[in-house]
Amino acid sequence: MALIVQKFGGTSVGTVERIEQVADKVKKFREAGDDLVVVLSAMSGETNRLIDLAKKISDQPVPRELDVIVSTGEQVTIALLAMALIKRGIPAVSYTGNQVRILTDSAHNKARILQIDDQKIRGDLKAGRVVVVAGFQGVDEHGNITTLGRGGSDTTGVALAAALKADECQIYTDVDGVYTTDPRVVAQAQRLDKITFEEMLEMASLGSKVLQIRAVEFAGKYNVPLRVLHSFQEGPGTLITIDEEESMEQPIISGIAFNRDEAKLTIRGVPDTPGVAFKILGPISAANIEVDMIVQNVSHDNTTDFTFTVHRNDYDKAHKVLDKTAAELNAREVVGDTNIAKVSIVGVGMRSHAGVASRMFEALAKESINIQMISTSEIKVSVVIEEKYLELAVRALHTAFELDAPARQGE
Amino acid sequence: MALIVQKFGGTSVGTVERIEQVADKVKKFREAGDDLVVVLSAMSGETNRLIDLAKKISDQPVPRELDVIVSTGEQVTIALLAMALIKRGIPAVSYTGNQVRILTDSAHNKARILQIDDQKIRGDLKAGRVVVVAGFQGVDEHGNITTLGRGGSDTTGVALAAALKADECQIYTDVDGVYTTDPRVVAQAQRLDKITFEEMLEMASLGSKVLQIRAVEFAGKYNVPLRVLHSFQEGPGTLITIDEEESMEQPIISGIAFNRDEAKLTIRGVPDTPGVAFKILGPISAANIEVDMIVQNVSHDNTTDFTFTVHRNDYDKAHKVLDKTAAELNAREVVGDTNIAKVSIVGVGMRSHAGVASRMFEALAKESINIQMISTSEIKVSVVIEEKYLELAVRALHTAFELDAPARQGE
Numbered sequence: 001m002a003l004i005v006q007k008f009g010g011t012s013v014g015t016v017e018r019i020e021q022v023a024d025k026v027k028k029f030r031e032a033g034d035d036l037v038v039v040l041s042a043m044s045g046e047t048n049r050l051i052d053l054a055k056k057i058s059d060q061p062v063p064r065e066l067d068v069i070v071s072t073g074e075q076v077t078i079a080l081l082a083m084a085l086i087k088r089g090i091p092a093v094s095y096t097g098n099q100v101r102i103l104t105d106s107a108h109n110k111a112r113i114l115q116i117d118d119q120k121i122r123g124d125l126k127a128g129r130v131v132v133v134a135g136f137q138g139v140d141e142h143g144n145i146t147t148l149g150r151g152g153s154d155t156t157g158v159a160l161a162a163a164l165k166a167d168e169c170q171i172y173t174d175v176d177g178v179y180t181t182d183p184r185v186v187a188q189a190q191r192l193d194k195i196t197f198e199e200m201l202e203m204a205s206l207g208s209k210v211l212q213i214r215a216v217e218f219a220g221k222y223n224v225p226l227r228v229l230h231s232f233q234e235g236p237g238t239l240i241t242i243d244e245e246e247s248m249e250q251p252i253i254s255g256i257a258f259n260r261d262e263a264k265l266t267i268r269g270v271p272d273t274p275g276v277a278f279k280i281l282g283p284i285s286a287a288n289i290e291v292d293m294i295v296q297n298v299s300h301d302n303t304t305d306f307t308f309t310v311h312r313n314d315y316d317k318a319h320k321v322l323d324k325t326a327a328e329l330n331a332r333e334v335v336g337d338t339n340i341a342k343v344s345i346v347g348v349g350m351r352s353h354a355g356v357a358s359r360m361f362e363a364l365a366k367e368s369i370n371i372q373m374i375s376t377s378e379i380k381v382s383v384v385i386e387e388k389y390l391e392l393a394v395r396a397l398h399t400a401f402e403l404d405a406p407a408r409q410g411e
Numbered sequence: 412m413a414l415i416v417q418k419f420g421g422t423s424v425g426t427v428e429r430i431e432q433v434a435d436k437v438k439k440f441r442e443a444g445d446d447l448v449v450v451l452s453a454m455s456g457e458t459n460r461l462i463d464l465a466k467k468i469s470d471q472p473v474p475r476e477l478d479v480i481v482s483t484g485e486q487v488t489i490a491l492l493a494m495a496l497i498k499r500g501i502p503a504v505s506y507t508g509n510q511v512r513i514l515t516d517s518a519h520n521k522a523r524i525l526q527i528d529d530q531k532i533r534g535d536l537k538a539g540r541v542v543v544v545a546g547f548q549g550v551d552e553h554g555n556i557t558t559l560g561r562g563g564s565d566t567t568g569v570a571l572a573a574a575l576k577a578d579e580c581q582i583y584t585d586v587d588g589v590y591t592t593d594p595r596v597v598a599q600a601q602r603l604d605k606i607t608f609e610e611m612l613e614m615a616s617l618g619s620k621v622l623q624i625r626a627v628e629f630a631g632k633y634n635v636p637l638r639v640l641h642s643f644q645e646g647p648g649t650l651i652t653i654d655e656e657e658s659m660e661q662p663i664i665s666g667i668a669f670n671r672d673e674a675k676l677t678i679r680g681v682p683d684t685p686g687v688a689f690k691i692l693g694p695i696s697a698a699n700i701e702v703d704m705i706v707q708n709v710s711h712d713n714t715t716d717f718t719f720t721v722h723r724n725d726y727d728k729a730h731k732v733l734d735k736t737a738a739e740l741n742a743r744e745v746v747g748d749t750n751i752a753k754v755s756i757v758g759v760g761m762r763s764h765a766g767v768a769s770r771m772f773e774a775l776a777k778e779s780i781n782i783q784m785i786s787t788s789e790i791k792v793s794v795v796i797e798e799k800y801l802e803l804a805v806r807a808l809h810t811a812f813e814l815d816a817p818a819r820q821g822e
Binding site for chain 1: 427430431461464465467468469472473475476477479480482483486487489490491493494495497498504505507509510531554555556
């Protein structure tokens, strides 16, 4: 008999019919003997509806009051699911973040969980009840309602699993697991049975939007086994764990991630002196622009070129900031490009295998794809290429690293 | 500088535009120097929408979970108003029933307020903030969200005013006060400047649906001056107080109430023995049918006739119950009538004035209106008449008791 935390997102509880389906699923687990804590998001679209309502009053809604409003979204779904379970003869009770009590800091709209009181939930579980908890929300030490920010329901699920020392935290979504790459780009993409937290972090931040990064970090930190599953299809999903020992037997590369949302900016001919990187990126950061890849190569004639990528939406803003910096630094020129894509290979296996990067470059060279930037981490190699080659590059790498599904590979 | 509790109903906060108007009104009071606690209902229609959602899951929604859902309605409006006030430069903060803490019993969907913690609110008032509180809801000793039942927001307002020892509780509605009778029936109906709690109770229960009966009872019990005002028109409204001394100078009758929603049932020829009233009304009560007027006259030949009125919707059900009772008691027959109306004159003045009832009967006789039933209390005389005479009777009584507006009276 396991203790399982199950989290269902907005699409999974988007209608009363869907909520009934979730209740059927929860009932099956309960009848199999598991103790269950179910975390829910608001019905899909509801949070946006509430935010729009607030924005009719004020473009910049007061953060404290915005939390009071948007937290009602989950409050509705938890009670509906509790009702649906009770209707099926399954004792159940719903709790808001405040009722549990999920204590957070006071950073309204983007609060962080500080502590979870597990007393009430444990009492209910002991009494045989399924506990349905509102995701995404909590309460600060003064009793103010807080929300964790978008996607915070995943974090609520993981935090509850950690506090309760649950055997598993199951995140139900509209995909049946984590794939070696996007199946829309590579038909032979395969569902992974297992992936490590670190790999998942690299995959998530690189555009495989299955899980909230914060939730994965949290799960890794407290070693909560995390499983991604499809809400309404049967299947084992993908388990995300700390278990690295077995990775020796696994493929070197777990997956191919990619991102089309970036743009590249280069400032040429800046003096190669200490502090120049800060002089360039300081104003960018001050303008609230997030930077992803940063590459600086060796210098020529005491000057160097400095390149970084930003979100495509921030490109114009970043270009203006950089133009000003270039003038101050007496740089030669600023050039940029929005027609780029980033492709990354991710895998803990590459730690113990030399030559992974060169195998990547070889595969791209075979397809005559030029590499514009390279950046590496312990478990990841990312390259920037011209956007039009993106699909070709991903497919080539998927095959080169032997990720193609055997059934369809036709070898 | 007064401390005022202001309550705005669902229609007054039915749209964002209306909420902005309420904010303008509150701002005016605040700038005049008053300390303000504002109690809000949910946007009109929202509570029904939430109940309908719950009923899609279950015809008989679990009461505890239904409260979790419907309490979100006010949670949205309080935060919207707080935002609108802050936008106007008026410091404000919103609280749910749980946050205040409005402690209730655990009777979900129809809870009663046990105690209100005034600490938080007093702190905010001292700091110059307008406090916006969710009406209709509270929390029980175990931390479960409760609701007070329909119209409970009035009760929240009065209970807060009592707990804070406020100078006045203002109930904003879609009428500009309490009238001598329904202006749609009598064009000369006048707004009352003042009315006593007892009169208001009789008026309210008799069909002048301006205020919740429970709220008036509560206000009377704790002597909270209650004022009914129009949400979006200027005017003094009607003050409801304990102040009876001045009534000596006031008209004998404060108003004419009436009700078309009743039906009459008579059981004829029942043995005139002790306990027969209970034998007749016991099964009616057991069938959850509420009874209004009850009349039993002197007996003939050891049998008597027993008449009572019920809501028209309960007529068929009550008739069936009564048929069964009649068979058991060997009664002669059961007769009923749904074409009736009740008209009542209400006024604390009648305590010190003899002949009020006969003056009423005289006025009705002059119009050849037959009286079917009579029932009296200390400050009220009610008669049941044929429904088609209702308007005529109300106008005749309004004139006979000198309630017609002088400007339009044309004497």
